[in-house]
Amino acid sequence: MSASTRSLARKRPSGRKALLATAMLLVAVASAFPLAWMVLSSLKTPAETMQVPPVWIPRTPTLEAYEKVAGVINVGRSMWNSLIIASVTTAGILVTSMMAGYAFAKYSFPGRSLLFSVLIATMFLPPIVTLIPLYRMVGSLGLSASLAGIIVPNLANAFGIFLMRQFIAGVPDDLIDAARMDGASELLILYKIVAPSVAPAIAALALFAFVYHWNSYLWPLTVLQGNADAYPIVISLSRLLSYNRGAVNTGLVMAGATLAVLPPLVLFVFLQRFFVDSIVGSAIKG
Known part of the structure; x- marks a missing residue:
């Protein structure tokens, strides 16, 4: 087996591992996104929740929504x-x-x-x-x-x-x-x-x-x-x-x-x- 063939054989498993890791990362991000969006939205101001395009990270995080929840239930x-x-x-x-x-x-x-x-x-x-x-x-x-x-x-x-x-x-x-x-x-x-x-x-x-x-x-x-x-x-x-x-x-x-x-x-x-x-x-x- 030539040196180039051995090098290619060594790279294949690492390439598969990288592909698998990327796929797992994408699945993890897709699964965690709704939870992250829910938490971040709870910290936004009313104006930020209505803004288009959406605001991903609240500029001025606030606990006002949690105070309102305590007033409703x-x-x-x-x-x-x-x-x-x-x-x-x-x-x-x-x-x-x-x-x-x-x-x-x-x-x-x-x-x-x-x-x-x-x-x-x-x-x-x-x-x-x-x-x-x-x-x-x-x-x-x-x-x-x-x-x-x-x-x-x-x-x-x-x-x-x-x-x-x-x-x-x-x-x-x-x-x-x-x-x-x-x-x-x-x-x-x-x-x-x-x-x-x-x-x-x-x-x-x-x-x-x-x-x-x-x-x-x-x-x-x-x-x-x-x-x-x-x-x-x-x-x-x-x-x-x-x-x-x-x-x-x-x-x-x-x-x-x-x-x-x-x-x-x-x-x-x-x-x-x-x-x-x-x-x-x-x-x-x-």
Whole structure:
């Protein structure tokens, strides 16, 4: 092989890497652009939001839009309601998914395969199908128009059980048997041995569950029945829709959306390493 051929062969992989890096950068920029535009627009003056061609970077950043949002809706109360709903529901999903996933992965009992198949089948049901039965159940329990009515039906999740079962199945049986021989209880084995082994999956499930229930709209709106004091931030922001008809209020709407997206975004920043590890781990297992 000549020197020029060897040089060309060395350049090809680097050229492919550069092309791949460029493509990934373009995708990242395209994905982050709406979020960046939302935040920047919330800092613009009303005149800048209406200017044509658009102003990309606010010349005189201002928090006036955020002050107006606080005057239209009870931001603190709504954020607190959303935090309670998302946090408690996520904690419940983690606990029930870990316990059920452990049972499906490491226990043999009659009807296990059938029960797991039925569980998987429920994942394909559109949420609108279960809306009326769940609402009637919440009403019969006396939980209507309360945060508990939103939380209780969502404390178990079929996808969470499926995810935990798949990861827990990869934990060595010998490790669990050794813990049993040492006298450890099943709960101790689950939370001291199994849980650390599937930490990336737990973090990924926590992120999925928190973001989903933080952004949930239809179910809380159905349960709360006009109880504005219990509205989460997503429903409270709907009061800003009337302000969206005028371009002068664009900053107000963007400020409200920015406030709503901050907690899930902060959570993702803290859990992104575990989230990536879970994806890599599932790919390796696959």
